Amino acid sequence: MAEEEGGAEDTSFLRTEDMVALSCTGTGERVCLSAEGFGNRQCFLESIADKNIPPDLSQCVFVIEQALSVRALQEIISSNDAEAGKGLGSGHKTLLYGNAILLRHSNSDMYLACLSSSSSNDKLAFDVGLQEQSEGASFVQGSTNPGEACWWTVHPASKQRSEGEKVRVGDDVIFVSVATERYLQATKENSQSIVNASFHVTQWNVSPFGTGLSRLKNQPCVFGNDVLRFTHAGDECLTIPSSWSLESSETNIIVYEGGSVMQQARSLWRLELARTKWAGGYINWYHPMRIRHITTGLYLGVKEDSNDLCLLSKEEATLSATCFYLREVKDDNKVILEDKDLEVIGVPNVRYDDVTVIAQHMETGFWLSYKAYQVKKKNVGLVEEKRLLL
Numbered sequence: 001m002a003e004e005e006g007g008a009e010d011t012s013f014l015r016t017e018d019m020v021a022l023s024c025t026g027t028g029e030r031v032c033l034s035a036e037g038f039g040n041r042q043c044f045l046e047s048i049a050d051k052n053i054p055p056d057l058s059q060c061v062f063v064i065e066q067a068l069s070v071r072a073l074q075e076i077i078s079s080n081d082a083e084a085g086k087g088l089g090s091g092h093k094t095l096l097y098g099n100a101i102l103l104r105h106s107n108s109d110m111y112l113a114c115l116s117s118s119s120s121n122d123k124l125a126f127d128v129g130l131q132e133q134s135e136g137a138s139f140v141q142g143s144t145n146p147g148e149a150c151w152w153t154v155h156p157a158s159k160q161r162s163e164g165e166k167v168r169v170g171d172d173v174i175f176v177s178v179a180t181e182r183y184l185q186a187t188k189e190n191s192q193s194i195v196n197a198s199f200h201v202t203q204w205n206v207s208p209f210g211t212g213l214s215r216l217k218n219q220p221c222v223f224g225n226d227v228l229r230f231t232h233a234g235d236e237c238l239t240i241p242s243s244w245s246l247e248s249s250e251t252n253i254i255v256y257e258g259g260s261v262m263q264q265a266r267s268l269w270r271l272e273l274a275r276t277k278w279a280g281g282y283i284n285w286y287h288p289m290r291i292r293h294i295t296t297g298l299y300l301g302v303k304e305d306s307n308d309l310c311l312l313s314k315e316e317a318t319l320s321a322t323c324f325y326l327r328e329v330k331d332d333n334k335v336i337l338e339d340k341d342l343e344v345i346g347v348p349n350v351r352y353d354d355v356t357v358i359a360q361h362m363e364t365g366f367w368l369s370y371k372a373y374q375v376k377k378k379n380v381g382l383v384e385e386k387r388l389l390l
Contacts, residue, residue: 011345013166014095016067017212019106019280021060022175023048026186026202027193032060032276033186033204035130037108042115042129045186045193048276052318054290054299057272057279058225061106061209067099070153073178077148092213098163100151100178105130111150114177114197121189125198126180151178157203170277172203210280214345221348222283224273227294228352232256238388239267240293240311252310254300254388256370268294274323275343282346286335288323288362300324302390307366309388323362326350330358334365366390 014020022033027045034046036059048055068076095101103112113131120127131150156162157172167173175184182197184204210223222228230238236258244266245251261267273279274288283289291300298311301322312322350357359368368388375385 011169011208011211013168014064014171014206014208015092015212016064016095017092017216018064019061019209019212020064021057021207021209021276021279022062022204023207023276024186024202024204027188031186031193032057032207033062033112033184033195034059035105035108035112037105037110037130041110041131042119042127043112043195045195051274054272054274054292054314054317054322055276057209057276058270059107061225061280062103062112063106063212064095065102065104065111067093067095067101070098070100070178073100073151095154095167097154097156097161097165097167097173100153102150103152112152113147113149114180114182115149118196120194120196120198122196122198124182125185125196126177126182128184128195128197147179149177149179152176152184153178167206169208170206172205174201175204207277208345209278211345214282214348218282218348220351220354222271222350222352224271224278224280224283224289226283227268227270229262229267230269231262236386237262237267238269239264240296241385242266244296244311246296246298246311249306249308249310254309254311256386256388265295266293269300270294274319277343278345281344282348283326283350284346285328285349286325286337287342287346288319288325290317290322291324291359302361302364307390309368309390320363324368325360325362327358327360328355330367332365361390364390 023030029047029049031045032048032055033043035043046055046060105112108130110130110132113129115127115129117127118125152175154167155174155176157174161171177197180197182199183201185198185200185202186195236256239255239257239261241255243251270292271283272290272292274290293311296311298313299317299322300309301312301317302309370386370388373385373387374382377383
C-alpha cells in the first residue's frame with residue numbers, strides 16, 4: 001500500500017489498463033473527447049471549460065487496453081491466423097511514444113476507431129467513432145481482435161519528448177490512425193465543435209482518470225464515478241419518492257425510504273469528483289464532489305435561500321449549489337484543500353460496507369440531515385416521510 005500511496009512511481013507514467021480522458025483546446029475552449037456508444041456511435045466533444053457546468057465525464061473515459069510496437073501490430077494484421085494477437089494481455093505495460101494502442105470506451109466497451117464514413121466539409125477527413133470487435137476489414141474472419149481502424153499510434157507533441165520514451169501522465173500527444181494515417185483532430189465547422197480524422201494536427205492532453213492497478217489492488221474502495229446507494233440506519237436509503245417531479249418544490253424532494261426501493265434504480269447515485277484530473281481516483285475526505293442521480297441525470301443540491309435538498313439540472317449545478325464533502329467526523333473545522341492537494345489519485349481510506357460517512361455541503365458548511373413529516377398517501381393513510389435538508 002505504501003507503494004500505491006507514495007504515488008510518484010505508480011502514477012507518473014501511463015500504463016495499459018489505465019483510464020484516461022483526452023482533452024484539447026482545438027476548438028477555442030477546453031473540451032474532452034466523448035462518446036455515447038448506445039445508438040450513436042460517432043464521437044463528439046464535451047466542454048470542460050466552465051467549472052460551474054459539470055461535464056459528463058463518464059462518457060469521456062477511455063481505457064488503454066493494449067500497447068504494441070507498430071511492427072508487432074503489422075505482423076498481427078498480416079497474419080492469416082485467427083488466433084494471432086491472442087494472449088497479448090497488457091499486464092500494466094508502460095506506454096512508449098511510437099506505440100500503437102487500443103483505446104476502449106469505458107461505458108460501451110467499444111473501441112475508438114477511424115470510421116469509413118465522412119460527414120465533414122473536409123472531404124479528405126473521416127469520422128471518428130466507436131467500433132465493436134472484428135468490424136474492421138483488415139482482420140481475418142472469425143478473429144476476436146479489433147480491426148486495424150481501431151489502432152492509433154502515439155507521438156509526442158513536445159520537442160522535450162522523443163519516440164521510444166515513456167509517456168508521462170499529463171503529456172500533450174498526437175494520435176495518428178494506423179489505418180488511414182490521419183490525425184485525431186478537434187475543430188470547429190459551421191460554428192459547431194466536431195472531432196474527426198484529418199491531415200490537420202491537434203495536440204491532445206492525456207488527463208489521468210484512474211489507474212487499472214489501483215482498482216485491482218483496492219477493489220473494496222470507493223472511487224470517483226462509482227454508482228452506489230447511500231444506506232441510512234441499515235434499512236433505508238437516499239432516494240427520490242416514486243411521485244417525484246421537477247415541476248414544483250413540493251414534488252422535487254429527496255427522502256430516506258426503505259423497502260423495495262433498496263433494489264430499484266431510483267435509489268442509485270454517482271459520485272462525481274469536481275475535477276477533471278484523477279476524477280476516477282479514490283474518494284477521500286474533504287474532496288469536493290457532486291452527487292448525481294442516475295435515473296434522472298440531475299444533481300443533488302440546494303437552491304438559493306433554501307436548505308431543502310432537491311435535484312438540479314446541469315445548468316443549475318454550480319459548485320456552490322451542488323458540491324459536498326464526505327467527512328469522517330462531525331465538527332466545525334472547515335478545510336479547503338488547494339488544487340495541488342486535490343488533483344491526485346488520493347489514498348484508499350473510504351471503503352464499501354466498512355466506513356460510515358457524513359456529508360457536508362461545501363458552500364454553507366451545513367450537514368446533510370432530515371426532517372420527518374406526516375404525509376397522507378392513497379390507500380395507506382398517514383405515513384412518516386423523512387425529507388432531506390441541510
